[in-house]
Amino acid sequence: MVPTVTSPRWKWKWALLALALAAGAVLAAALHERSARLEYRLLVQSPARLAADPVLVQFAVAQARPLYAQHCASCHGDALRGRSAVGAPDLTDRVWLYGEGSIHDIERTLLYGVRSGLSKSHNVTDMPAYGLMGRLSDAEIHNAVQYVLQLSGNAHEAPAATEGRALYVKAECLDCHGPDGRGDSSYGAPDLTANVWNSGGDADSLYRAIYSGQHHIMPAWIGQLTLEQIRALAVYVYSISHPPAANPPNANRSP
Numbered sequence: 001m002v003p004t005v006t007s008p009r010w011k012w013k014w015a016l017l018a019l020a021l022a023a024g025a026v027l028a029a030a031l032h033e034r035s036a037r038l039e040y041r042l043l044v045q046s047p048a049r050l051a052a053d054p055v056l057v058q059f060a061v062a063q064a065r066p067l068y069a070q071h072c073a074s075c076h077g078d079a080l081r082g083r084s085a086v087g088a089p090d091l092t093d094r095v096w097l098y099g100e101g102s103i104h105d106i107e108r109t110l111l112y113g114v115r116s117g118l119s120k121s122h123n124v125t126d127m128p129a130y131g132l133m134g135r136l137s138d139a140e141i142h143n144a145v146q147y148v149l150q151l152s153g154n155a156h157e158a159p160a161a162t163e164g165r166a167l168y169v170k171a172e173c174l175d176c177h178g179p180d181g182r183g184d185s186s187y188g189a190p191d192l193t194a195n196v197w198n199s200g201g202d203a204d205s206l207y208r209a210i211y212s213g214q215h216h217i218m219p220a221w222i223g224q225l226t227l228e229q230i231r232a233l234a235v236y237v238y239s240i241s242h243p244p245a246a247n248p249p250n251a252n253r254s255p
């Protein structure tokens with residue numbers, strides 16, 4: 001006999017199909033609920049304790065990757081290694097302009113940005129334009145560059161660096177970059193000894209930074225992304241810069 005849709009064999013097939021659909025719906029609902037629960041946990045967990053929760057870190061990284069590609073890669077590069085053309089720092093190392101690189105510090109930078117125009121953004125100071133403003137001559141800037149090269153352990157002209165060292169005090173570089181050149185991460189003055197640069201680091205780029213000053217802008221993301229997305233991105237940047245077999249801080253700085 002030819003089976004019809006009402007024959008017992010078809011009834012079984014329909015029953016199995018219905019069962020499979022129901023199981024699928026239950027699974028989808030469970031996954032959705034799990035994701036909502038993780039999203040909630042990601043937001044309420046204290047940033048200081050997030051890194052120790054591998055399930056949350058994995059969830060955050062999965063959320064953050066496409067957001068990074070869409071919103072951040074244009075400035076910080078696909079592999080988070082920064083782009084000197086726009087002064088965007090490498091986010092994979094342990095050298096931070098702002099704070100110590102904790103999830104909390106990174107999240108704060110993401111929320112309000114740097115010189116973004118929001119009152120809570122990082123915006124204490126700028127790198128002055130010593131050449132443009134006529135505060136230093138070309139020769140003096142040359143000497144300052146040689147001193148910065150020396151500070152960062154690079155090849156330099158020793159006599160010019162000695163002149164530059166005196167200028168470093170006279171021109172008040174030390175007010176922002178500190179007496180030993182180690183910068184100040186409470187207001188984004190870079191560490192000049194780390195040999196990690198936002199805008200190159202060769203003699204020409206250093207000359208340009210001192211001649212023309214710097215006023216790099218990092219957009220604020222509050223209002224553009226949800227708080228959960230911003231936290232996920234902060235955990236992502238943290239996890240990339242603090243891989244599990246972590247080196248001691250700053251061990252991966254270039255010599």
Ligand code: HEC
Pocket residue numbers: 068071072073074075076086087088089091095096097098099106109110114188198216217218219221233237
């Ligand atoms: C328009 C370019 C631009 C975009 C887009 C951008 N950034 Fe930035 N970002 C910068 C610049 C420039 C700085 C450095 C500001 C300075 O020199 O003080 C910076 C700084 C940072 C810092 C601080 C690093 C430190 O050393 O303290 C973090 C973290 C960061 N960005 C993450 C992100 C993430 C995540 C995104 C995407 C949501 C993003 N940025 C999007 C340009 C950008």
Ligand code: HEC
Pocket residue numbers: 087125126127128130144145148167168171172173174175176177187188189190192196197198199200201206209210214215216217
């Ligand atoms: C008022 C504070 C201040 C003073 C004074 C100052 N700097 Fe800076 N400097 C900064 C800040 C802030 C930045 C980063 C600016 C940015 O990213 O937009 C910077 C950036 C730099 C950079 C570029 C670093 C890089 O990664 O590209 C160099 C080099 C530098 N300063 C050297 C000097 C020297 C040499 C002097 C003295 C002649 C000096 N600075 C004086 C605040 C200051």
